[in-house]
Amino acid sequence: MKLYAIFGNPVEHSISPTLHNFAFDKLGFDACYTKILVEDGSRLKEIFFHYRLKGVNITVPHKEWAYRLSDEVVGIAAEIEAVNTWYEKNGKIFGYNTDAPGFYESVKEFEFENVLILGAGGTAKAIALYLAQKGFNPHILNRSSQRLEFFREKGFTTFSWQDFSPQRYDLVINTTSAGLKDESLPAPKELLEPILQSAKYAVDVIYNKLTPFLKLAQELGLTYKDGTDMLLYQGILAFEIFTDFRYEKEEIAKYMKQSLKLANYY
Numbered sequence: 001m002k003l004y005a006i007f008g009n010p011v012e013h014s015i016s017p018t019l020h021n022f023a024f025d026k027l028g029f030d031a032c033y034t035k036i037l038v039e040d041g042s043r044l045k046e047i048f049f050h051y052r053l054k055g056v057n058i059t060v061p062h063k064e065w066a067y068r069l070s071d072e073v074v075g076i077a078a079e080i081e082a083v084n085t086w087y088e089k090n091g092k093i094f095g096y097n098t099d100a101p102g103f104y105e106s107v108k109e110f111e112f113e114n115v116l117i118l119g120a121g122g123t124a125k126a127i128a129l130y131l132a133q134k135g136f137n138p139h140i141l142n143r144s145s146q147r148l149e150f151f152r153e154k155g156f157t158t159f160s161w162q163d164f165s166p167q168r169y170d171l172v173i174n175t176t177s178a179g180l181k182d183e184s185l186p187a188p189k190e191l192l193e194p195i196l197q198s199a200k201y202a203v204d205v206i207y208n209k210l211t212p213f214l215k216l217a218q219e220l221g222l223t224y225k226d227g228t229d230m231l232l233y234q235g236i237l238a239f240e241i242f243t244d245f246r247y248e249k250e251e252i253a254k255y256m257k258q259s260l261k262l263a264n265y266y
């Protein structure tokens with residue numbers, strides 16, 4: 001039997017074991033996926049080999065450590081400098097980022113050109129770089145200016161709350177953790193409301209919750225969604241990697257969606 005896990009801190013809330021175990025079972029793949037609390041990110045590799053794991057997902061706050069400790073970084077993860085999926089092959093750890101393509105998959109149904117990303121953390125980096133690779137030019141708006149340096153160096157247009165000049169966006173994405181454990185908006189209401197009033201779509205990466213950001217979007221009549229689809233699609237991509245691409249994406253999606261329904265995520 002092959003063993004898989006999610007590394008994070010905290011990790012007890014993660015739905016990933018449910019998604020992967022359900023699909024392993026339905027597809028007849030002899031494997032089990034569990035949660036492992038990791039406090040010290042520098043020990044990720046040691047823990048991975050200690051438990052003889054075949055693959056892991058890595059979540060907050062260890063994605064940068066996972067990037068640094070990968071033997072080989074594959075695809076967009078190298079540019080993002082953050083890894084959320086490890087797969088072991090012949091004793092070597094291959095690192096991927098499935099958050100970014102997972103997010104893109106989740107908004108493919110929308111028709112948009114101009115994008116505003118709220119927040120400048122790890123998730124914002126992943127989404128901004130992936131959208132740029134797909135030909136978009138997302139603008140970044142963050143509470144403070146410190147984290148905007150990374151984006152400016154890469155040529156993105158950036159704003160802090162203090163220097164934002166209102167523009168028209170089709171799609172507004174909340175990548176901040178505002179609303180995750182509190183009821184705060186990702187930016188002051190007087191700044192956010194005019195942005196949303198002229199937008200078409202609002203997406204929050206926080207999942208299984210109607211955040212204050214999404215509530216405001218709902219009140220203003222926008223099409224909106226939370227981060228459940230992003231979670232689903234990053235999981236499907238990780239599953240493909242974990243099983244060496246032996247199953248059809250549609251089949252994995254079918255079972256993972258079923259497991260989310262059973263867990264009341266849909």
Ligand SMILES: NC(=O)c1ccc[n+]([C@@H]2O[C@H](COP(=O)([O-])OP(=O)(O)OC[C@H]3O[C@@H](n4cnc5c(N)ncnc54)[C@H](OP(=O)(O)O)[C@@H]3O)[C@@H](O)[C@H]2O)c1
Pocket residue numbers: 060099119120121122123124142143144147175176177178179180184185186187205206207227228230231232234
């Ligand atoms: N759906 C999925 O599959 C999925 C995947 C990955 C992540 N996520 C979610 O994405 C969120 C962000 O994760 P991350 O790793 O990118 O976090 P991070 O690197 O810690 O970045 C957090 C960002 O949020 C901003 N922020 C925090 N609290 C705020 C507040 N009260 N008001 C305004 N801005 C605030 C910070 O601004 P400052 O720079 O000013 O501090 C920073 O830009 C988390 O909720 C995580 O659960 C979801």
